[in-house]
Amino acid sequence: MVLSCPHCQSMKIVKRDVAKRMGGLLGTVGGAASGAAKAMEGAQVGSRVGLVAFGPMGATLGGFAGALLGGLLGATTGGVAGAKLGEVIDAQVLHNCECLHCGHRFSDPNADEAFDPGVFRA
Ligand SMILES: [Zn+2]
Numbered sequence: 357m358v359l360s361c362p363h364c365q366s367m368k369i370v371k372r373d374v375a376k377r378m379g380g381l382l383g384t385v386g387g388a389a390s391g392a393a394k395a396m397e398g399a400q401v402g403s404r405v406g407l408v409a410f411g412p413m414g415a416t417l418g419g420f421a422g423a424l425l426g427g428l429l430g431a432t433t434g435g436v437a438g439a440k441l442g443e444v445i446d447a448q449v450l451h452n453c454e455c456l457h458c459g460h461r462f463s464d465p466n467a468d469e470a471f472d473p474g475v476f477r478a
Contacts, residue, residue, distance in 0.1 A: 359453060359464065366457035371464070375450055379442020380435050387434015391427040398422030 359369040399419040406418020446452040451461035 361455035361457060361460055362462055363455065363460035364458045366455055368456035369453050370456060371446075372450070372452055372454055372461075373442075373446055374452075375445035376439055376442035379445065380439035383438015383441070384431050384435035386438065388427065388431040390434065391430015394426035394430050395423040396426070398424075398426030 358367060360367050361369060399422045402418035402420070402422025403415040404418070406414030406416070406421075408414075410417070447464055451463050453464050454461050
């Protein structure tokens with residue numbers, strides 16, 4: 357479905373996606389932070405497994421591998437969750453669509469189909 361401006365009916369509409377971009381960024385940072393905790397866990401598990409399997413050298417390698425996996429996993433999940441949340445905020449709270457013709461800002465009328473707006477409105 358093509359969007360048109362409710363004010364001047366122009367088809368030149370852009371999506372601003374402000375919260376989505378912010379959410380993705382914040383989610384990645386937050387996810388990396390929580391991923392750091394997971395990385396410590398992963399490092400401990402990895403070094404223990406590595407020690408049993410390959411001795412002291414294996415412990416070091418296992419620790420690195422575990423930390424890397426834990427950190428990456430946290431950052432990725434955080435980023436995705438943040439972007440998803442931002443998408444909801446864009447659609448429900450901010451006027452995500454902007455008319456290039458008259459500058460009118462409005463909410464995407466199709467966004468309500470994907471999410472239940474009742475959850476986000478008081
Ligand atoms: Zn317009």
